[in-house]
Amino acid sequence: MTQSLADMRRDYTRDGLTEADAPAEPWTLFRQWFAEAVQTEQASVEANAMSLATVDVEGRPHCRVLLLKALDDVGFTFFTNYESAKGQQLAACPFAAMTFFWPTLERQVRIEGRVEKVSPEESDAYFQVRPLGSRLGAWASPQSRVIADRGELEELLAVTQKRFTDIQPDCPDHWGGYRLVPDRIEFWQGRSSRLHDRLNYRLQADQWLRERLAP
Numbered sequence: 167m168t169q170s171l172a173d174m175r176r177d178y179t180r181d182g183l184t185e186a187d188a189p190a191e192p193w194t195l196f197r198q199w200f201a202e203a204v205q206t207e208q209a210s211v212e213a214n215a216m217s218l219a220t221v222d223v224e225g226r227p228h229c230r231v232l233l234l235k236a237l238d239d240v241g242f243t244f245f246t247n248y249e250s251a252k253g254q255q256l257a258a259c260p261f262a263a264m265t266f267f268w269p270t271l272e273r274q275v276r277i278e279g280r281v282e283k284v285s286p287e288e289s290d291a292y293f294q295v296r297p298l299g300s301r302l303g304a305w306a307s308p309q310s311r312v313i314a315d316r317g318e319l320e321e322l323l324a325v326t327q328k329r330f331t332d333i334q335p336d337c338p339d340h341w342g343g344y345r346l347v348p349d350r351i352e353f354w355q356g357r358s359s360r361l362h363d364r365l366n367y368r369l370q371a372d373q374w375l376r377e378r379l380a381p
């Protein structure tokens with residue numbers, strides 16, 4: 167018998183997050199939690215997968231899963247098609263929210279801030295390390311546009327493969343990275359009876375403020 171949705175629940179007991187565990191800025195803690203997620207999560211969980219929410223010109227939110235592909239002292243970088251729905255939304259409203267969920271560790275991290283395009287050099291450097299199939303796909307697929315059927319996509323790929331028979335595909339102008347520059351990062355550690363730990367970092371006048379939020 168299928169379990170009813172109302173009965174589906176899990177108590178979180180693995181760990182806690184105290185102010186004593188948390189540094190004055192969020193970067194160190196994110197790197198630590200990310201490293202632990204890579205080590206601990208099952209192979210089927212992509213630790214760098216996250217949900218990215220953007221809003222369109224009408225203020226309507228859109229959310230999808232993407233892969234985090236770089237992290238530096240400035241922000242969190244992902245790569246995509248600049249002409250996709252998310253690309254158009256970010257052109258209209260350059261703010262986004264990113265959520266990581268690491269179920270084995272019973273942890274969530276929420277990141278919010280302004281989004282900027284990375285330099286063409288950075289996009290190109292990452293594009294070049296992608297497998298050939300992914301590079302051809304970036305040229306072939308008009309991401310987010312309506313297409314007639316699978317056959318149209320395969321036809322677009324065949325045309326692209328022909329175009330790049332003798333030359334390596336370079337990074338298309340319509341493809342590249344975005345960096346989310348955070349002004350808020352919240353660390354959530356699941357605790358028993360839904361009394362979770364939430365430590366929120368907020369950037370104010372170039373200083374990170376740390377505060378505890380009620381679960």
Ligand SMILES: Cc1cc2nc3c(=O)[nH]c(=O)nc-3n(C[C@H](O)[C@H](O)[C@H](O)COP(=O)(O)O)c2cc1C
Nearest residue numbers: 215230231232233244245246247250251252253310
């Ligand atoms: C695990 C996973 C990883 C994904 N990674 C990416 C990615 O890194 N870049 C990307 O453009 N789309 C990625 N996608 C596809 C997106 O979820 C989405 O379908 C696509 O970017 C189009 O979104 P949009 O129409 O809102 O622009 C991924 C999907 C999944 C399930």
